[in-house]
Structure formats: structure tokens, C-alpha cells
Amino acid sequence: MEIVVVGRHTVVADRFRKQVEDKLSKVELLSPTARRVDVEVTRENNPRMAEQRERVELTVRAKGPVIRAEAAADDRFGALDLAIDKLNERLRRARDRRKHHRNHRPNAGATTTRPIDDDVLTPDNRTEPQVEAPAALAEPGDSVETTMGDSPVVIRQKLHSAEPMTLDDAVYEMEMVGHDFYLFIDKETARPSVLYKRKGWSFGVVQLDDACIGEAVAAR
Structure with missing residues (x-):
């Protein structure tokens, strides 16, 4: 299993890299198909965020859904421990779900639906800041950050691949x-x-109306 450690706005020392390798040794036991773990370390230089200035994000790429966990603390070793605890819990849940699916078939019609409140995510009650369009993303996994004018707001855009799935699977993958x-x-x-x-x-x-999708494609 490959472990890739990168730093954003910071330098990652060899001592921390060794700690990451030791802490991630259980991943293959909980997820035998794991082929890679991405570890991203970010340092926040804002003094007001001193208690959460170090953030560690862990992403396990294996057969099936991506599993991710992140945590922040005043030092990166503490953030790593918190993120590892979250990651191991999600890996256990994913393992238990695989065992359950092997032994049980999903019940048809088990999901019930009802209308969503009209006051959630409607155009009338949300603002739409003017953001300069970032460069086109070509491959799944590509990402780019764009600063919104002269403000400190940064917009991060990332391209994902997707396969059709049920609502139940979407809830599961979101939790993972x-x-x-x-x-x-x-x-x-x-x-x-x-x-x-x-x-x-x-x-x-929230789903996009088919007519809107057709109009967007035609306008390209």
C-alpha cells in the first residue's frame, strides 16, 4: 500500500512521515483492497486559529468508495491521532457493511420520501458571489483554487468521477x-x-431538472 504525504503551506519533516507510516499500519487490516493513502498536512498561519492551526486529512483509495477523515489541533501529531481515530472507525463501518451486503439482500421499497422544505437552498435566500471562472479541469482528481477578487475568500474546485447510485449508497458514501x-x-x-x-x-x-440539464448542454 502506497502512502503519499504532502504539505500545503508547510514543510513535512521526516519524523512526521515516519509517524504517519506507523499509524496507518492498520489500514490494510481493515481495508485489504486499499492501494493508496493520501495524507495532506495544512498549516493555518492565522493567530486566531492557533488551537486548530494544524490540519491533517487522510484519504484511503481502495476498491469501492473513497474513505476520508480529517482533524485539526494545535500540533500536527495531535491532529494525526484524531484523524486516525476517525478513519479507523469509518474503515470498520465499511468492513461491516461489506459483510452485511454479502449476507443480506436489500429490501425493495425500504426508502420513503417526502418534499424538502422550500426554504432550503432556494435562489431567493442565498447570495451568489461573483467569482472568476477557474481554468478547466481535465481529469478526475484535478483541483484548482481561485481567489475571489481582492478578498481573502478562496474557492477550491475539484473534478470527480461518478457512477449512478441509490440514495442509500449516497448516504453511506457521504458518511465515509x-x-x-x-x-x-x-x-x-x-x-x-x-x-x-x-x-x-x-x-x-436536491436534484437538477432534466430541462435545465438539456438547456445547459445546448448552450455550451
Whole structure:
């Protein structure tokens, strides 16, 4: 299994790299198909964020969904320990899910739906800042950062590959990467969809209308 450690706005010392290798030794036990782990270390230079100035993000690439965990602390070794704990928990859940799927077939019609509140993510109640369009992304995994004018706001754009999946699978994969939202292609409708967390154990789904997709393609 390959381990790739990179630093953003910081230099990563050999001592930390050795610690990463030791801490990630259990990954192959929990995920035998893991072929690579990306480790990104970011240092925040803002004095107001001293208690979370070091951030560590771990991404396991294996057969199946990407599994990610991140954490921040006042030093990168502490952030690494917190991120490792989150990662191992998600790897265990992924392993248990694989075992469950091998022994059980999903129940048809188990998912129920209801309309999403109209006051969530509507054009009338959100602002749309003017951001200069970044360079085109050519390959899945490519990313680029763009600064919004003279402000300190930075927009990061990343290109992902996607396969059609069920809503249940989308919820699972969102939890595996530790995000509050997840972009996917709905297997039943073939529509680009965004799954997002609401309060408690509630989730919402926003889908693009087929007519809008056709108009966007025609306008290119």
C-alpha cells in the first residue's frame, strides 16, 4: 500500500512521515483492497486559529468508495491521532457493511420520501458571489483554487468521477468521507443530485431538472 504525504503551506519533516507510516499500519487490516493513502498536512498561519492551526486529512483509495477523515489541533501529531481515530472507525463501518451486503439482500421499497422544505437552498435566500471562472479541469482528481477578487475568500474546485447510485449508497458514501453534502448521479432518475445533512438524522436531496440539464448542454 502506497502512502503519499504532502504539505500545503508547510514543510513535512521526516519524523512526521515516519509517524504517519506507523499509524496507518492498520489500514490494510481493515481495508485489504486499499492501494493508496493520501495524507495532506495544512498549516493555518492565522493567530486566531492557533488551537486548530494544524490540519491533517487522510484519504484511503481502495476498491469501492473513497474513505476520508480529517482533524485539526494545535500540533500536527495531535491532529494525526484524531484523524486516525476517525478513519479507523469509518474503515470498520465499511468492513461491516461489506459483510452485511454479502449476507443480506436489500429490501425493495425500504426508502420513503417526502418534499424538502422550500426554504432550503432556494435562489431567493442565498447570495451568489461573483467569482472568476477557474481554468478547466481535465481529469478526475484535478483541483484548482481561485481567489475571489481582492478578498481573502478562496474557492477550491475539484473534478470527480461518478457512477449512478441509490440514495442509500449516497448516504453511506457521504458518511465515509465525513462531509455535510454529497454530489452523485441518482440511479433511478439519472439526475445529478446533492445529498446534504439537516438537523439530527434528517437529510435533504436536491436534484437538477432534466430541462435545465438539456438547456445547459445546448448552450455550451
